[in-house]
Amino acid sequence: MFSLFRENVRIAMDSIRGQVLRTVLTILIIAIGITALVGILTFLGALEKTITGDFASMGSNTFNIQRYEFNTRNNRNREKVNPIISYRNVKQFVDKFEFPYTKTSLYFTGTRNAEVRFESEKTDPEVAVLGVNENYLENSGTEIEKGRNFTFFDIENNNHVCLIGSDFKKSLFKNTDPIGKTISIRGAKFKIIGLLESKGATFRNNQDLRVLIPIQTARSIYTLPNINYNISVKVNDKQYLEGAQDEAIITFRNVRGLNPIEENNFGLERSDDLINRIASITSYLYIAAWIISIITIFGSSIALMNIMLVSVTERTREIGVRKALGAKKHTISGQFFLETVIIGQLGGVIGIILGILVGSLAANLSNFQFSVPWLAMFAAVVTSFLTAVVSGLYPAIKAAKQDPIESLRYE
Structure with a gap:
C-alpha cells in the first residue's frame, strides 16, 4: 500500500515538473486566494491586539465618567445632546465623591497641535498637551521609563513641571538626557521631571508624542470655552467596583442637579x-x-478544477496506456488526485508566506502590533487542502472512467 502511494507521488511530481508553466499558474491561483485569507486575518489580528491592549492597560478595575455612553456617542442620529463635563463638574465630583480604596484622575486635552521648543530646536506642530492630576498615570496604565511622576504638591502648587513621551528622545533629545531640561510650550517654561514608556499609536493618535502638565497650569494656558474634562476612577480591589460605580453615578447626578426621574x-x-x-x-x-476569502478561494478552486480537467483531456492517451498495462481505476484517480493535492499545498505555502508579508506590512503601516497569525496559518493549510480535494475529485474520477480503447485512439 505504501509503495503504491509512493509511486503515485513520484508520478504526480514527474507530471508537475513536466508541465512547469501550467503548474506555476495553478499554484499562483491557489496562492492568491490563500494570500487574501491570511493577509486579512493577520491584519485583523494585529488590529484587535492593538486596540484591546490599549484598553487593557487601563486595568479591569477602572471606569470613566464621560459626556456620552459609548454606544450613544457613536450614534450619529442621536437626539439627546449631553452638556459637556466642565471643570466645575469635575471639581465638585472630586470634593463629594467618597468611596474607600479609590483614586480619581482628572484630565483634559489642551491641544493636539502644539509646538515644543528646546533651546534652538523645535518639534513639528503635532504634539498633544494634556492637563492631568497626580493619579493620571496610574489610572491610565502608563509607566515611567525614567524620572518621577507628579506629586500632589506639583498639582496643587501649579508647578511648571512636565512629563514627556518617549518620541522626544528621537527629536529634541537625541543625545541628551531629558530629565531636568526645560522646554517651552506657548511661551511657558516647563522642567522635565519624567520620561514616559512607549505606548505606540492607534489610529494616528500617537501616545508617545505628548506632554503632560499639571491641570491648573494647563487651564491657564488653554482657555478655550466649552472644554470637556474627563474623570477616571480606579478601585484597588475589583470586588468594590460595582459599589464604586453606583456611588460615582449618584455623586455625579447630584453634581448635575438631576432629580430622581431624570x-x-x-x-x-x-x-x-x-x-x-x-x-x-x-x-x-x-x-x-x-x-x-471564501469567495476568492471558491474562484481559485474553479480555476484549479478547470486546469486539471484540461490536463486530463491532454493526457487521455497516457491514461489509456496505463490502463492497458493493468492500472486500475483507483490507481489512475489516485495519481491525478495526488497531483491536485500537491499543487494545492504548494499554493497554500506560498499563499501563507505572501499573506503574512502583506498583513504585517499593512499592520506596520497602520502602527498596529504584529503577532504571528497561527490561526490564519492553520486555516490556510486546511483551506488549501479542502480546495485541492474539492477541485481534484471530479477530474480524478473522470480520468479513472476513461475507456482504455478510446483513450489509446485519442489524438
Whole structure:
C-alpha cells in the first residue's frame, strides 16, 4: 500500500515538473486566494491586539465618567445632546465623591497641535498637551521609563513641571538626557521631571508624542470655552467596583442637579466593557474577512478544477496506456488526485508566506502590533487542502472512467 502511494507521488511530481508553466499558474491561483485569507486575518489580528491592549492597560478595575455612553456617542442620529463635563463638574465630583480604596484622575486635552521648543530646536506642530492630576498615570496604565511622576504638591502648587513621551528622545533629545531640561510650550517654561514608556499609536493618535502638565497650569494656558474634562476612577480591589460605580453615578447626578426621574446626561464606561464591545465588533470583521476569502478561494478552486480537467483531456492517451498495462481505476484517480493535492499545498505555502508579508506590512503601516497569525496559518493549510480535494475529485474520477480503447485512439 505504501509503495503504491509512493509511486503515485513520484508520478504526480514527474507530471508537475513536466508541465512547469501550467503548474506555476495553478499554484499562483491557489496562492492568491490563500494570500487574501491570511493577509486579512493577520491584519485583523494585529488590529484587535492593538486596540484591546490599549484598553487593557487601563486595568479591569477602572471606569470613566464621560459626556456620552459609548454606544450613544457613536450614534450619529442621536437626539439627546449631553452638556459637556466642565471643570466645575469635575471639581465638585472630586470634593463629594467618597468611596474607600479609590483614586480619581482628572484630565483634559489642551491641544493636539502644539509646538515644543528646546533651546534652538523645535518639534513639528503635532504634539498633544494634556492637563492631568497626580493619579493620571496610574489610572491610565502608563509607566515611567525614567524620572518621577507628579506629586500632589506639583498639582496643587501649579508647578511648571512636565512629563514627556518617549518620541522626544528621537527629536529634541537625541543625545541628551531629558530629565531636568526645560522646554517651552506657548511661551511657558516647563522642567522635565519624567520620561514616559512607549505606548505606540492607534489610529494616528500617537501616545508617545505628548506632554503632560499639571491641570491648573494647563487651564491657564488653554482657555478655550466649552472644554470637556474627563474623570477616571480606579478601585484597588475589583470586588468594590460595582459599589464604586453606583456611588460615582449618584455623586455625579447630584453634581448635575438631576432629580430622581431624570435620565443621566452623562456616560459611564468600564474598560473591560469597551474591550468586550471591541471584541464583538472585530468578530463581525472576521466574518466579513472569511466571506471575502471564501469567495476568492471558491474562484481559485474553479480555476484549479478547470486546469486539471484540461490536463486530463491532454493526457487521455497516457491514461489509456496505463490502463492497458493493468492500472486500475483507483490507481489512475489516485495519481491525478495526488497531483491536485500537491499543487494545492504548494499554493497554500506560498499563499501563507505572501499573506503574512502583506498583513504585517499593512499592520506596520497602520502602527498596529504584529503577532504571528497561527490561526490564519492553520486555516490556510486546511483551506488549501479542502480546495485541492474539492477541485481534484471530479477530474480524478473522470480520468479513472476513461475507456482504455478510446483513450489509446485519442489524438
